[in-house]
Amino acid sequence: MRSTTRSASSSDSSERCPCGLPAPYPRCCGRLHDGSATAARPEELMRSRYSAFVRRDEAYLLRTWHPETRPASIDFAPSLRWLGLTVLSSSDGGTFGTEGTVEFRARYRDANGPGELHENSRFTRDEGRWVYVDGAISD
Template identity: 50%
Template sequence: MDIEHEASDAVLSRPGFALIRGTDRCPCGTGRSLDGCCGPALRGTPPATAEALMRSRYTAFVLGDAAYLLGSWHPGTRPETLDLDPMLRWRGLEIEDVESGVAGDKRGLVAFRARWRDGREEGALRERSRFVFQSDRWWYLDGVID
């Protein structure tokens, strides 16, 4: 599935997932617009930090962008495919802890809590995600769910 790449009014979501335009607030919780936050990463500009990659991956889950999720997953640990459920709605992201993961680091860790809703069920996913810097970019390596 292709995404539209027009300027700030671009819709970056897949059918059945949240409808978000470039000028809308980014789902990752920074308070910035999608175009000023995770949008560039979803369009191909590698995030500068492990936390920024974590935030862009959360946004990709919200938008149903499995291609971005697989493309930002380290080739040594990523699955062959990723099926996203459009009925599962991601409702908010809280970054709980960040260790390293900035310019000059080779590894980073981001602990987060992501709230979700699936029909009448609600819950939260807590994970400590590991990131690695290789080939001039950050990659999601793996995570431990709390």
């Protein structure tokens, strides 16, 4: 995912979180982005990663990407703007699960107009923390 909105350093305590949950950003994904909390479930990590794409927080995205599939950097397309997220399903293997999936749709607008990314993402635990492994794009 790529974005063109505000930087990760800008936040207002009343700003709604980009992930779609009703909590303000600092109490939702902001606490994951700043390192004061870690994701308890794959869906929480996926929502925080979506918010990080919206906010162009490359450091967080790389930190939460599995080392075996992590790119060297992230290319944020200047014309792309993320507009909304819908989580369709998620699984985390239960309390002691080590693998999980999240299917989602993320709406965007770019130079070609509106679009939608439909992905089934895979997550695993790495050193006790959930990390993104990869995703299969669907139509």
